[in-house]
Each structure stands twice: as C-alpha cells, then as structure tokens.
Amino acid sequence: MEQQLYDLFAKYKGYLTSKLIRGNRSLYYQLKAMLETGKVIQIKRGLYRHIDFTEEANWGEVCKSAPQAVLCLFSAWQFYGLTTTVSSFVHIAIPVRKKPILADFPPTKIYFWSADYYEIGKVSTTNNEEQITIYDKEKSVCDAVRYRNKIGTDITSEVLRNYLKDTDRNLDKLMKYAERMRISTVLNQYLTMML
Secondary structure (H helix, E strand, O other): OOHHHHHHHHHOOOEEEHHHHOOOHHHHHHHHHHHHHOOEEEEEOOEEEEOOOOHHHHHHHHHHHOOOOEEOHHHHHHHHOOOOOOOOOEEEEEEOOOOOOOOOOOOEEEEEEOHHHHOOOEEEEEEOOEEEEEEOHHHHHHHHHHOHHHHOHHHHHHHHHHHHHOOOOOHHHHHHHHHHOOOHHHHHHHHHHHO
C-alpha cells in the first residue's frame, strides 16, 4: 500500500513535496498515515522527509552542485559525532557575494561567511563514497562557540563536551582557530568549566 509513496521518496532522495502528489487522494492518505506513524516528518509546509533516508546521503550531492559549499555547523557536528541533534537541513557555508544554484532537495541552510571565517579549517574527505568539503573538527567546535547565541548553550556545551572526550582532539589547533575567530575568551570560559 505504501510502496508507491515510498518509491516517490526514494526517487527524490528521501524528500517529497505536496506538489508531487497533488490530486492523488490515495498518495495523500498514505502520506497522512506515514506522518501519524512517524515514518515521515514534516520539515516545513509542503515539504516532507522519510526517516529511512539519512541527511548524510545528500551531502555529496550538495557539494557537487555548489563547489564552493563547505559543510558546517549541524552537518559538520553530525559528521564528527559531536551532537545528537539532527537538523532537517544541510548546513553549508559559502563565501560572501557568491550565490550557489542548489536543487530543491535536500533543503539547505546557507551561511555567507567572509574570507576570514570561510577559509579556516576547510578539508576534503569522502562520505558514502562521495567527495565532500567540510570544516575540520576544531573549526566546527569554534563555530559552535561563535554561534552559541543562535543555537543555544545546550548544543554548544554538548559539542564541546563530546569534543573533549575525543582521543584525537587537538587543543593547540582549537586555540589557534579561536584566536583567529576572536572567540578565545569565550572558549576559555567554557573550557575552564568543563576541564
């Protein structure tokens, strides 16, 4: 019964818009049932994601479609296992004054960063056999501190706590990045409380 709708989700890499099923009552009722059972979550009005498809599967696609995109914030924290919070968006940083052309799926949150912040800690790696550009672990931790007022202290503390538990952490690099990003005083306050 739900196979037809599942196939549609698969075709669009785990996402579906209400526009795609408009006028098809059967698919509409299937979607409603999947929402009630928790198999599908509503990201925003008219946009849905099936829980069987992971966000990470789309990271390579985003990096391919916008070569200047660098995975950051929630996407980077998820990649490094620094947070349990899963965002419905792929978070990317791009240089100021660049306008990427992105597909409708997956939903993407774009941060326009000046060259000072954009270039620090950029690395290339693979995820699900696809090439991605992402900020390294230390830069990602600094971003959590830099965005602490927007993301909340709970997430900032979680990211820092998980980073400090990591055996391959590099506190020297972390402090160098913090200096360059002008957040060393705040980072020191967090570290003093946690160490």
